[in-house]
Amino acid sequence: MAGADSVIASSGAANAYRNAGRGLTLCAMSLPVPNSLSPSKVSSFRSCPLAFRFSAIDRLPEIPTPWAVKGTLVHKALESLFWNAAPGKRSLAAGLESLDAAWHDSQDDPEVTGLNLDGAGADTMLREATKLIENYFSIEDPNEVTAIGVEITLEASVEGTRLRGIIDRLDLDQDGSLVVTDYKTGSAPRAGHEQARFEGVNFYALLCEEALGIRPTKVRLVYLKNPVVLTAEISEQSLRGLRKRTSAVWSAIQRACVTEDFRPKPSPLCPYCSFQAICPAFACTETGGSGEAGARGSGA
């Protein structure tokens, strides 16, 4: 059995962290830096660097969740509605048909099969997704929208950082300017907390400017659950701040890769984390430790 001074020369992240909890020593080794940054990766690193490492660098599998599957279904249904139905034909019935088709096409998807839904679970999933599509039609008439693209993948290099993102929908406003629309299937923010939610969609506006050479004038968050639309104007100042913050996150990721130092950051998100079983912070609290993760993770 390895002693306290043993060094793990090379091992998977899961074993390395399990062994770290048994008093072994991890040697510093440079980890591969991700090829690009997306809004979700930026958000993941900020939320918890260790969860980011497990997902974006070690590429450990994540547990499928009903809310992620529902979000994917609704995004696919709205993508199909705009792609396959011309203006004037984009009715609620067409939207629900698109949802049915997306559900049918997803039956062999590991994200869906991994949920092991029974008949009642599948009915609940479809009922809730249907409600989100109905809500969409209550806040926007898709026949009035001039969409010039849906699910557009854009990449650009910004201050040495490779940025990548998939834009739900890019629209032409009545004055010919570009508008970025992002669908959200989670809850809308409380009053006074809206600004932070724009970071991801502002990132898409930055990508448009860098990749297409045109800066969108507005970004929109379409919350389908509540339902409500939040809109913000894009300014040079807002994009300048975003460039700096993104560059700072990229530098922090590079430093963490060199030092192999991705620290756990316990938060109310821990109960939904796929990596609880191999997270030293979460394991500590499960065994009665005083870590912050357990207090929050147990819902206290």
Ligand code: SF4
């Ligand atoms: S359980 Fe919490 S602290 Fe641990 S990796 Fe997941 S999010 Fe981070």
